[in-house]
Amino acid sequence: MASSNRVHVAVGVIEDDNGHIFISCRHPHLHQGGKWEFPGGKVEANESVYEALCRELQEECNLTVQQACPLTVITHDYSDKQVLLDVWMVTAFSGSVSQQEGQQWRWVPVYELDAYPFPPANQPIIEVLQRR
Numbered sequence: 001m002a003s004s005n006r007v008h009v010a011v012g013v014i015e016d017d018n019g020h021i022f023i024s025c026r027h028p029h030l031h032q033g034g035k036w037e038f039p040g041g042k043v044e045a046n047e048s049v050y051e052a053l054c055r056e057l058q059e060e061c062n063l064t065v066q067q068a069c070p071l072t073v074i075t076h077d078y079s080d081k082q083v084l085l086d087v088w089m090v091t092a093f094s095g096s097v098s099q100q101e102g103q104q105w106r107w108v109p110v111y112e113l114d115a116y117p118f119p120p121a122n123q124p125i126i127e128v129l130q131r132r
């Protein structure tokens, strides 16, 4: 499949003051359903990645991004879909954060991330976080 079919996704690793990371469980009917994820979603036309990150985190988590910086970029080919994950570390935010779309969610310490099944594309993100 041509690279233009690759889905560009803005992904936010949100860390609270205790060093815990916000994760939620994807609805079963979605792509990679039942796996845990970092919040985020597709970058729309005419939108920067940062704008997409802010919009998705507002929609999905009721979180207003105040500061974020790029963490890593991952391309991954699933059998049914090609993705480019543009992963950002959210270092300052406001809002009463929770998952807004009925998904299970929790804050977990970085060393516990291994205990959760994530989509295969996420493994490098977890490694980057654990190496910091």
Ligand SMILES: Nc1nc2c([nH]c(=O)n2[C@@H]2O[C@H](COP(=O)(O)OP(=O)(O)OP(=O)(O)O)[C@@H](O)[C@H]2O)c(=O)[nH]1
Residues within 6 Å of the ligand: 007, 009, 011, 030, 031, 032, 036, 037, 038, 039, 040, 041, 042, 056, 081, 083, 085, 119, 120, 121, 122
């Ligand atoms: N949000 C998010 N998506 C991920 C992660 N890892 C990963 O492979 N993806 C993939 O990225 C793609 C797009 O993410 P998404 O489903 O959140 O997109 P979205 O919020 O715009 O959803 P929508 O299509 O319902 O509007 C999905 O195919 C999903 O499987 C992750 O950690 N977080």
Ligand SMILES: [Mg+2]
Residues within 6 Å of the ligand: 039, 040, 041, 042, 060
């Ligand atoms: Mg999403």
